[in-house]
Structures are given as C-alpha cells and as structure tokens.
Amino acid sequence: MTGPLRVALLGNPNTGKTTLFNRLCGLRHKTSNFPGTTQEARVGFLKLGESGVQIVDLPGVYSLELQQSESEICRRVLAGDLAPPGDKAAAPDVLCVVADSCALHRNLLLVGEALRRRLPVVVVLNMADLAKKQGLTTDYALLRERLGCEVIPASARKGDGLGQLALAMQAARVPNVTPPGTQDGLEQWADEVAAGVMRSSPGARRGPDITDRLDRVFTHPVAGVVCFAIAMFALFWSIFSFAKVPMDLISGWTASVSDLVMARMPEGAIREFVAHGVVAGIGSTLVFLPQICLLFFLISLLEDTGYLARGAFVINRWLQPFGLSGHAFVPLLSSHACAIPGIMATRGIPDRRERLAAILVAPFMSCSARIPVYVLLTGLLFPESAAKQALAFVGCYALGIVAALLSAVVARRTLLRGPQRPMAMELPGYKRPSFRTAFLTTYDRGLIFLKNAGTNILAICIVLWWLQAFPTTQPPAEATRLREQASAIVHAASASNQTPDMSPRMPGSSTVTASPAHETPGPLEAQRSGVGENVSVSDAPPTPDDLLAQAKKLEKTEALRNSFAGRIGRTIQPVFEPLGYDWRLTVGVVTSFAAREVFVSTMAVMVTGSEEHEGKDVLARIGAGTRDDGRTLIFTPAASWSLLVYYVLAMQCLPTLAVTAREAGGVKWAAIQLAWMCGLAYVGGALAFFLAGGHA
Amino acid sequence: MTEPIATRRCGKPGCTGHANGVPLTSLAPGALARVCETCLDPLDASMLRAMGLRPAATLRLCRSGEPCVVEVYPGSAGQGTQCERADCRCRIGLARLLAERVMVTPIDEAAIAGAGGSEATK
Numbered sequence A: 001m002t003g004p005l006r007v008a009l010l011g012n013p014n015t016g017k018t019t020l021f022n023r024l025c026g027l028r029h030k031t032s033n034f035p036g037t038t039q040e041a042r043v044g045f046l047k048l049g050e051s052g053v054q055i056v057d058l059p060g061v062y063s064l065e066l067q068q069s070e071s072e073i074c075r076r077v078l079a080g081d082l083a084p085p086g087d088k089a090a091a092p093d094v095l096c097v098v099a100d101s102c103a104l105h106r107n108l109l110l111v112g113e114a115l116r117r118r119l120p121v122v123v124v125l126n127m128a129d130l131a132k133k134q135g136l137t138t139d140y141a142l143l144r145e146r147l148g149c150e151v152i153p154a155s156a157r158k159g160d161g162l163g164q165l166a167l168a169m170q171a172a173r174v175p176n177v178t179p180p181g182t183q184d185g186l187e188q189w190a191d192e193v194a195a196g197v198m199r200s201s202p203g204a205r206r207g208p209d210i211t212d213r214l215d216r217v218f219t220h221p222v223a224g225v226v227c228f229a230i231a232m233f234a235l236f237w238s239i240f241s242f243a244k245v246p247m248d249l250i251s252g253w254t255a256s257v258s259d260l261v262m263a264r265m266p267e268g269a270i271r272e273f274v275a276h277g278v279v280a281g282i283g284s285t286l287v288f289l290p291q292i293c294l295l296f297f298l299i300s301l302l303e304d305t306g307y308l309a310r311g312a313f314v315i316n317r318w319l320q321p322f323g324l325s326g327h328a329f330v331p332l333l334s335s336h337a338c339a340i341p342g343i344m345a346t347r348g349i350p351d352r353r354e355r356l357a358a359i360l361v362a363p364f365m366s367c368s369a370r371i372p373v374y375v376l377l378t379g380l381l382f383p384e385s386a387a388k389q390a391l392a393f394v395g396c397y398a399l400g401i402v403a404a405l406l407s408a409v410v411a412r413r414t415l416l417r418g419p420q421r422p423m424a425m426e427l428p429g430y431k432r433p434s435f436r437t438a439f440l441t442t443y444d445r446g447l448i449f450l451k452n453a454g455t456n457i458l459a460i461c462i463v464l465w466w467l468q469a470f471p472t473t474q475p476p477a478e479a480t481r482l483r484e485q486a487s488a489i490v491h492a493a494s495a496s497n498q499t500p501d502m503s504p505r506m507p508g509s510s511t512v513t514a515s516p517a518h519e520t521p522g523p524l525e526a527q528r529s530g531v532g533e534n535v536s537v538s539d540a541p542p543t544p545d546d547l548l549a550q551a552k553k554l555e556k557t558e559a560l561r562n563s564f565a566g567r568i569g570r571t572i573q574p575v576f577e578p579l580g581y582d583w584r585l586t587v588g589v590v591t592s593f594a595a596r597e598v599f600v601s602t603m604a605v606m607v608t609g610s611e612e613h614e615g616k617d618v619l620a621r622i623g624a625g626t627r628d629d630g631r632t633l634i635f636t637p638a639a640s641w642s643l644l645v646y647y648v649l650a651m652q653c654l655p656t657l658a659v660t661a662r663e664a665g666g667v668k669w670a671a672i673q674l675a676w677m678c679g680l681a682y683v684g685g686a687l688a689f690f691l692a693g694g695h696a
Numbered sequence B: 001m002t003e004p005i006a007t008r009r010c011g012k013p014g015c016t017g018h019a020n021g022v023p024l025t026s027l028a029p030g031a032l033a034r035v036c037e038t039c040l041d042p043l044d045a046s047m048l049r050a051m052g053l054r055p056a057a058t059l060r061l062c063r064s065g066e067p068c069v070v071e072v073y074p075g076s077a078g079q080g081t082q083c084e085r086a087d088c089r090c091r092i093g094l095a096r097l098l099a100e101r102v103m104v105t106p107i108d109e110a111a112i113a114g115a116g117g118s119e120a121t122k
C-alpha cells in the first residue's frame, strides 16, 4: 500500500472517540463528558508498520442519515469529499466504529449503518472498564459473528486494548454481514444483536437512584438554579482567588529581570530594547498565565463530571426569552475561555437561526484574552480595595453576558426571525472527572498561550518598541535651554568655589535610578506642567539635577510624540477623543485589533519605553504613566472606565472573525459581528467616559 | 384504554386526539411506558428516534416537568428481547414541549417484573 492507512473514528456522541484518538496518536484534543464536544474532523498519526496509520476523529453522531451538521460532516468525510484541515480529501480505508459498551443496543444502530457502507470495519467496545464495574459482560465471539467484523474491547481512558486495536485496524476487512436498510429493520436487528450478546451478572445492578436523584435536584426549577449559580460562582471565584499568588510571583520575577537587565547591561539602545521592549512586553503577558490555566482546568473538570448537560436544561428556561436555548449554553460558557472553541461548539445547536445568533454573540463573553486588560484596569480604578476590584471584574463579565443576550434578542427579532425549537439532549452519566484530561487540556492551552506570547506578542512588542523609539528627533528648544541653565549654575558654583547643590542622584545616571517624582505626582510634578510652560516658578532656585531631569523628561516626551508610533497614534486619536483616550491609549486600542491581550504589553512598551519606573512591578509602571503634559495620568479614572467597557464589548480578535465567517457560512456574518460589537463598544465607551465625569 | 379519544390529545397545537396512548407528560415519575407514536416535526422526530426514543421503545420517566428526563431501555418490553438492566440504557432530557407530543402506553410493571424491571416502583 502506498501512503498511510486511513482510519476514520465514527461513533455516537460521548463514547470516547476523542479520548481514543488522543491515546492512539499521542495528541491532546479536547474531550469532555458532554455530547458534542468534537465538532470538526481532525487528523492524527499513529506510527505503525511501514507506512503508519492516519486517524481521523469525527464528531459524534446518532445516525449518519440525520439532517444535522455533524452527520453531514461524517457523511462527507466517509464519501471522501471532505478533507479534515491539512489533508487531501479521500475516502477512509477503514471505518473504526467506537461504541459504548454500556449502551450497546443504541450504539448498534450506528454500527449497522457503518456495516452497510461496505468499507472494512472494526468495532471498538469502549468503556470496557465501566461495563465491568457495572457487571455487564459481552459475548465478544458471538458479537463478532453477528457483525461479521472484528470487535475489540477497549478502555480509552485507561489505555487498555489499544495494541490489539491497532493490529485489527491493519487487518480489517469488509464485513460479511449486511444489516437491514430500513430504519425499522435496523432497529429490530440492533435489538436482537444486543439482546443476544449482552449478559449482566445478577446482583451487580447499580440502581438508577443516585442518577435519578441528582437529576431531580440539578434540573429542579429552584434547586437547579441554585446549584447552577453555585457552580458558576465557584468556577469563577476559584479562578481569581487561586491565581493571585502565582500572578504576584511572576510579576515580581519580571520586575527583577528587568532591573537586572538595567543594572548589568551597558547603557544604550540595546539595553533599552531588552528591558523595555522584550522583558516588559513578555512579562506583562506572562502574568496572566495562571488565570488562563485555571480557567481551562476548571472548565474541563466541570465538563467531565457530566453536570453541564443538566445545567444546559436549567439555563434553557432563562435563555428562551432571548431567542436561544439550552443548546447554546455550553458554547457560550466555553466562550469564556476563548470564543473560537465556543463558536465551534455551536454546531451542536440543531436550529440554524439559533446557531447563527449564538455565533454572533459568543464573542461578547469575556474570554481569557480580556483578563489581562480587566486586571490592569480594575487594579488602576481601585488600587486600595481588592473587593471592589473583584466587583468590577464581575461587572465586566455580567456586562458581556447582558450585551450578548440583548444582542441575541435583536438578532432573533430582525435578521434571524423564526420559531424556536424545543430542546432534547442526551444526559451523560455522572462521572468522576479525569484530572489527567484536565491537566493535559490546561497544559496544552497554557503552551498555546506561551507560544503566542513568545512569537506574536513578542513580535508586536518589538515592532512597537521600534516604532516608539524611532525616528530620533532634535531635542526641543526648551530642553536645550534647561540643560544650558543647569550647566551655567554648575559653572557658576565651581567658579565661586562652592559645592554645587548636587543630590546623591547623579543627573547622568537618572536612567538607572528610580525617580520617586514620577511615581506619585507630587508638587514637583505639578511644577513641571506643560511642555512650553516656564518651569521655574517656586521661590527656591532650581537645582541643576532638577533642571536636567526636567530636560530629560521633555526630551523623552517630545521624542515619543514624534516617533512613528506617536505620529500614527496622534493621527487616529481624534476618533477615540469622545472615549477619553490619548494617543498612547489609541495605539494600545488599535494594536489590540490583532489580539486583545496585546493591549497590556503595548502599554508596557509605550510607558516604560519613555519613563523610568524601575523597581515597581510592570502593571504599576503602566498605571503611573503620564500623558504628554507630563502631569495627567494616561489612565485617568474616566478613561479607565471607558476602556473597560470598550474591551468588554469590542470585537478585537481576527481569528474569531475568521471562524465566524467560516462557521456562519459567509463573510457577511463576520462583518455584521464586527460592526455591531465595535459600534456598541464605541457608544458604551463614550457613555462610560461621560458618566465617569470625563467631560466634566 | 377506555378513555375517549378526545382526552388523548398530545401537545401539538390543534391535536384532535390519538387512538393510542397518553402524552408522556401525563405519567407519574417512575412509571414505565412504551412509546406508541410521536407527533413531532420530522427533524425532531428523526433526531429522537436516532437517540433511541422510537416506537415500541420502553422507557421510564425519571422526572416530569421542565425538562422531562426519560431513560430509554433497549428492545421492547415483554417481547423477549429486552435487556432490562440498570446500565444498558440511556438517559434523555426533553423539553416539555417535546415530551407532551410523545404518546406512550403505560406498562403494567407486574408483566415485566420477572424480567427484572422492578426498580420503577421507587
């Protein structure tokens, strides 16, 4: 045979196809105890024999014949006219049907459909460990005979039976049994086969009491809502409280690395670049790794318990007035980690209009990329009170959800008008969540985040650093005058043989030493107001190093204003004037269109590139940055509120727009999403700025 | 089955009554029943059928209300092909709107008690 053997994994939802796929290929795709986790055909590779085996993981389907996007994908992959991303289209050589040993009768319907395809088939009876625990035994020899193909018991979670399966895949042949083609005939056939091969050891019955009781509580109109609220609260509360310690650690490390660079490297552009471009940029992104990891870890655990399917029914009632159903719940919940898997998960929504509405509003959910911006801004707004920070944080999440729901109503009343389909969903059994799965998911998502920080975000930081450092311009006349004035005083002092009034801080070394005046706008800061203003107004004559520091600050500000970044920012800034952003924030907002988390690192580069705040952690440095007048903070409270609202609502993620266009079936939908979200964000931001007293 | 047809209406707007069965929602929790027919849109019907809720399927109502939770047993009860074990079946949550359009006939538990389906007495 030329090329690898192509095997497609087909099966009912939630039978463990992805778990098996990950085991076989050593990959880690997302799995969970929720029907409809996989929504896309994915390819993996298993090293076996000479040419290896290529495995395609398909979305779970109850039947290949349904009018449903998952069935459609499976049909097309099996027919060979749809290729998983990164692969050529060709029909699979072997069909591997994954069935749940504990619900064989139902799974056999799909097995029957697969047998009728006249492709070599292997049937995997997965969850053999669970079946054993529950006292179910299967007569494999009889089942092989009845199906006319190889049947392998396996446990994907434990890794049992995989070697046998790999061999069976290579030896698979076209089954010599053809089940009936009609639905009735097929059902009867499946019943007969299942009844013939399944045995349960007497007395091993696990009563349905516990599942029944839990279901009654979790879907109860009152108790169910309370449980739901507790689960969601616990989820988000743990994310933010457990992440605190590692975040502080990382933040501290970044500060020390930056200080180390400043202390050890020779002065010059390279040192500035390393300390302000690289360390500040990456450090400000790394700080958020703990929260993002926790988010993925906890959502994975929660999904694996089997609770979410019940939660979906509880929330169904609440979503209905907004034109959505419980089917939209898991897509919207996972959008809190990232909108892209969220939008992918909308494929599980059977109604097309509802699905489109869910795609359109999913990015309103506060994804993990917004966390950095929220942390920065809530920290700046309420530096003293952790409780108020938390409240503002919750407010952001709530604002996103409310905006999503209201937008869904608007969409369902205008573009996507139509009846609502009532909800039906399989309720998976309750399970002890797999920590292994959760750790692996977290590890992968963390790695993706780090890779992004090490590549895209780093690249943006470098470009930005360059844009704000060049071109170098002539120092302003005012600064030159101040320098002359300072040297005149020094000369006069040495001429009259007096000790010049030199503070311990040498003016020339001011790039290394922290200048407290920049940290808290004190009287000195106020004195230095305005670029062109005359600065010496106090009674005491200014000391030379004061004059030099003023000159330096003027030069820096002027250089930044005239840099490429400054010019670009100032050109666009009028657009964001009503929201209270200066040109630096404008640059931050504009670069965020590539990815939101870039905002914090952009601000880190822009602020620390122009001012010295060594010895403080990076977020505090950003917060202390001042605007061109050298006095007003960049992040005034009103501007911070406005930014917060803007970031909750704005669509600032190119990859999400691409996925929207693909999933909704047209660039039109991505354009609507972009226009609607950014329009809302702009209006909301301006309103917040106004309400917070920005125009007072 | 002596009730008049008119009282055997499903939840479908304008339903004039069914010859067989009662709506699933009219059962008490814990009751066993067999599906007679479903009165659903073709899309919903084919979906539920693929999930196992098909004519002649045996089911147990675990919770009624919004949502209804049913447990579908394999095979048809009392016909010798059943697999009446606690773990050989699947659980489906149904919006009330769907559940009231599924017509079922209650099953006399005693008839299948010998086959091991007695947990319905809970």
Ligand SMILES: Nc1nc2c(ncn2[C@@H]2O[C@H](COP(=O)(O)OP(=O)(O)OP(=O)(O)O)[C@@H](O)[C@H]2O)c(=O)[nH]1
Pocket: A011, A012, A013, A014, A015, A016, A017, A018, A019, A020, A030, A031, A032, A033, A034, A035, A036, A037, A038, A039, A059, A060, A061, A126, A127, A128, A129, A130, A154, A155, A156, A157, A158, A304, A431, A434, A437
């Ligand atoms: N006990 C046990 N659990 C398993 C086994 N295989 C998978 N699971 C669990 O079953 C659940 C579903 O696994 P997935 O791999 O996501 O199932 P899937 O078939 O890909 O599901 P969809 O993508 O939704 O169609 C997860 O909670 C797994 O941990 C197994 O062999 N034994």
Ligand SMILES: [Mg+2]
Pocket: A017, A018, A019, A030, A031, A037, A038, A059, A060
């Ligand atoms: Mg899967």
